[in-house]
Amino acid sequence: MLTDKGKISVTQLAFLVFPSILATAILSVPGITMHYAGHDMWLSPILGSLIGVTVIGISLGLNRLYPGKTIMQSSLLIAGWLPGKVIGLGFLLFLPHLNGLIILEYGEFIVNNALPKTPLLVIMGTMVAVCAINVRQGIEVVSRTAQVFVTLLVVMLCLIFVLLTGELRPAELLPFMENGFVPIAKGAVAPAAWFSEYTVLAFLLPYINSKKHLGRTMLVSLVVTTLAMTVTNLFCLLLMGDLTDSFAFPVMIAARYITIADFLQHIEALIIAIWIFGIFVKISVFLYIFATSAAEWFGLDDYRPLVIPLAFVSMLFSYWVVTGAAGAAALISASANIYTMMFLVGLPAAIYGLALLKKGLKLLSKG
């Protein structure tokens, strides 16, 4: 039993997933990958996308074995009632961490770039409230708002890239692979953590109305996401060179390079403003997953009553996950990335492995 009656199309699902990965990735990934991979940082997202393929595979596989069930529900069938509930509890304890982190990232981003004197609580609180309203309307509305905003987002992203082409210095690409392959792999950990967020599919796949072209669309989505991340990295590198990792939000610095006809300058505020749309979709998706998962775990019929309290919990966690900016930096670094991947890749992979094992045993005992 799903806790939401709404149905969405595969395209809408792709529109939901795209900003769920990219909205914060574009802000943070260039700096982090630069830190580890240096000049070759644009290769890191491509390597990281392998995790994306894995996670999409796991999600689709689980959905094929247990159609119409989210990972919360299928884990009960796969591992048994009590272990399944424990796994679910794991997700429920992890999701507020992730939500809190995303909300905090948004707050820091706005405070740093647009409203330095406004208290964090106001910035994050208004956003979470808006997302909670969105989530309460159900998956159909969440995906429709995503469609509207992602279209705007993509147009704007393309616009930034096109307007910046004149400023690029391709020489920054050299020396290529100066220190071999290892730094690239190290740099790939951060994008991989973001790609692991494709696990949202395991929670959202039951809501699609038809499985036609499902795998293909998801792969296209992965390619587009990888491409966007690579291009962003490349642009940051070609614009700022080695300086990239000294900025918290390199893309915003890149946007400052834009001038059109000496008239349209300093359009960062506009870019920040439109970027809010992407983050709004991302927070909505994760809040939705949090609320539906919690409702499923507690065995409720409807997830809606949980949305506001859980939004509040996420809000609290955004204060609890870190202490100060130094803590925030640590949380999007290596150890935190591994923590994220443990829940978003490791746990689903274990569940899927168990499911395959069970299926194999069943086939053996039959035949």
Next chain:
Amino acid sequence: MNTASEAEQETQLTRRLAENGQVLRGVFAGCEDVVFHSFQTIHRTSALCVYCTGLCNTERLEQQLLAPLEQTGLAVEPAVEGSAEVPVASIHQIRTVGQAVTAILDGEAVLLLDGQASGKGYPLYKVPTRTPEEPAAESTVRGARDGFTEALATNQSLLRMRLKTPALKLHSNTIGEYSHTKVTLVYVEGIIQPGLVTEVNKRLSRLNIKDVLESQYIEQGIIDQPFSPFPQMIATERPDVVVSNLLEGRFALLIDGTPFSLIAPVNMFSMLQSPEDYYENIYMSIFVRWLRYIFYALSLLLPSAYVAITTFHQEMIPTVLLLSIARAREEIPFPALVEALIMEIAFEALREAGVRLPKQIGSAVSIVGALIIGQAATTAGIVSAPMIIIVAITGIASFMVPRYSASIATRLLRFPMMILAGTMGLIGVMLGIILVVIHLSSLRSFGRPYLSPAAPTFSKGLKDVLWISQPRSK
């Protein structure tokens, strides 16, 4: 009818004329316009003809009904049921008191004969009507010049004239406890989405109102979300608009007594389409349509964007422009938000005054508005000139919306948007936009998502939103 109890309505007419007459006289006690004409036919049968003077064509009544019966005997006495006695079309049988009352109030002449338990209704209407004129609110340069009138029959004929097919179905409901207004549901069979007709009829039957003076009375009662500022039905006076919408699978409601018909299910984009988009050169139409989309967004966002940028993000304004804005704002005692609120409210007040005033005095309002609000306020240093420009552009933008009811939403939402802009800058504006989009996404017009065909996407419909789908010759 309300004076008659339910039981009385169901009362069958009796064979005795005097009794029937008494009952009807009781029902219509105090209604001076209802005439009871007692006479004897040429065959010496007593008869009673009841009609309403204003609604019934007395001249035709005299010539076609009373004269043949009373004097010439040309008409065969309507003793045999169903025989065509008098040259009047669509005569119908009346068996109960309720039917008789309804028929009389509809403008029919009701004839009761002694010794017969049923009467006859002769539809000799004379409804006060005007000829179809070009609708003032929806004029086009090129396109049909006729518009709906207050008379339902005329409106129906205007539609039938354009759709000569038996697939065009009309189905009437009577709505309004006191007004008994006829509301005709119109649709094209085979094109309309199945199930929609039953849904509309269900919603209409659930309506419980006293009267229907305007289409809004119906609209408010049957739309999915009555508390939304966005219109969920198109109100139009143009028969060509109704026809083109019928052919797109929508239904229309024609309402007796108002020239406005209602069309549904609609989406956001149909509010921004004018019939003329399809009547003019295609490139011009695409250009105008996109202009309209942009200005519709401006009519909501321009004042708040100005407030946000001048208050929070001055760096976005190019230096030269910033200097001239700063110079203009130097003397202004108010912050940009207050300035914007004052001007927008003044503009809305002017607009309302202009609509309500008689036409002869109307021009005075624009003189006062332009001179005092525009000229004097800037010279006195109360309002800055850039703000006047912003308000003027916003005003023009809201006039550009082809559907008046759609511009209401942006006019109302402009104010909370400005307050958000004044408190949180562009972030506030974005939060406002997000809230509006959430609302639009959750809105449905008769079950259809309001933002379709954009979200959820239907590629076929999207084509008509982004450019124009034109009829092609085979």
